[in-house]
Amino acid sequence: MTNRDAWAYNASQTKLATNMTSMIGFYNAEVERFNAAHPRLDTKARQAKVDGFIDTDPTRISWTHNVKQDLVRNNFYTFEPECMISSLYRPFTKQWLYYNRRFNERVYQMPRIFPNAAADNIAIMVKQRPTENSQLALIVNAPPELQTDGGAQSFPLYLYDEAAQASKDDLFAEPSEGGLRRRDAITDAGLAHFASAYPGESIGKEDLFYYVYGILHSPDYRERFADNLSKELPRIPAVKKAADFWAFSKAGRALADLHLNYETVEPYPLTIEAKGTLTDADYRVEKMKLAKKGDKTTVIYNHRITLKGIPEAAWDYVVNGKAALDWVMERQAVRTDKASGIVNDANDWATETMGNPKYPLELFQSVVTVSLETMKIVKALPALDI
Incomplete structure (x- = not known):
């Protein structure tokens, strides 16, 4: 949770x-200006003065509690290029994130x-307040942004610990770069x-990990435990038959492959209607929209390109409360933050x-392909016999 997405994401x-x-x-300049104005204040006095002193111009800075505290403590910072990493901002949308404890208000357990x-x-990301008819989980391979609808809990395949803090039980953990195990x-x-x-x-931990992902996609599971899932984290049952365990595990693995590698799956052969001969510049998108309300078979991509022949079944894959295709339409756009004026251009x-x-x-x-294949796998899952 950055509390300054316009600045920390792009x-x-x-x-x-x-x-x-x-x-x-600008923050460093404010620290210097504050020090010059109040050179002899102790920490408590600095704390009392800071809110009435700082320049809150939203086009220059996004102040949060932690950053104000850093000013009080006379902390200066430099830009660190290595903190820029790829992050899953929304389902099927990656952006660059400035992944930094000082300028992300809460990093939670993500550094582990x-x-x-x-x-x-x-990691299997589970929504804390899943919406009706939406999948419970989405697998991720980059830090996900904590969304405004209640965020998520993330259950990873691995955990990274500081090598110096690793217990004797972790002596055989794989070493990683940067003093991590x-x-x-x-x-x-x-x-x-x-x-x-x-x-x-012979069941391994990866088999179990993908079994969990498969179970979380089971319509029987979601319906049977809907009341529990509205109040608490999912509990994972053991199915009765080994054959069903493997069916859920293999389905979970196939779903993970689709959802992690969504950018490289075979594009669905939509009909692309174009006005004239297209150059690279003509693929610029500002905001996609349905051609006609209630008709999801046609999307206007931009003023020169229209996408036709979208299967209606492709809209059935709903994750985090929206169809996967709705997430693409929403985020593949040009957006301007009102407060800061910062432009975030998907192009x-x-x-x-x-x-x-x-x-x-x-x-x-x-x-489109991911959505159709996801629903095909989900519909083929065995009944939940636990």
Whole structure:
């Protein structure tokens, strides 16, 4: 939770660097100005003066409690380029994040799951207040943004601990860069609990991890435990048959492959109607919209391109309260933050990061495929016999 998304997130890595460098520079200047105005105040007196003193111009800085406290403590900061990493801002939408304890108001447990850009991990993200007819979970391989609808709990495959703090039990954890040790997040006791239900089966922790992802996609599970799921985190049952365990585990693995690699799945062959011959510049998107209210088979991509032949079933894959395709339409756009005036242009991710001006259009096509294949796997899940 950055509490300053307009500043700490951007589709452009270059613009993110510019925005954060500017804000940090302004913050440091405010520290100097405060020190000059109140050179002999103790910490308590500085605390009392800070709110009435600082310049709160939203085009220069986004103040939060933690950053004000840093000013009180006379802390100065520099821009750190290595803090810019890829983050899942919304389902099927990545942006650059300035991943930094000082300028993210709350990092929670994310540094133990995704300590840096080089750390390899995946996590099952579960919404704390799932909406009706929406999938409970989405797998992620980058730090996810805490969303305004209640955020999420993340259950990772691995945990990263500081090597100096690793206990004797972690001596065989895999070493990682930066003085970190990686260990399995699923405990031996957790694995033993499920393995004991299926004598003679060779079940590993990854198998169990994907079983969880498969179970969380079960319509039977969501319906049977809807009341519990509205109040508490999911509890994972053991199904009766080993064959069903493997069916859920293999389905979970297939779903994870789709949801993590959504950018590289085969784009669905939509009919693309274009006015005239298209150049790279003609794929620029400002805001997609349905061609006609109530008709989801046609989307106006921009003033020159219309997408037709969208299967209605593609809108059935709902995650975090919206169809996956709605997330793409919402986020593949140009947005201006009212307070700061900062522009976040999805086309920047397409050109700078992906090197492909067609990326927003092709992403929409790919997520059509992801949505159809997801629902095909979900409908083929076995009945929940526990």
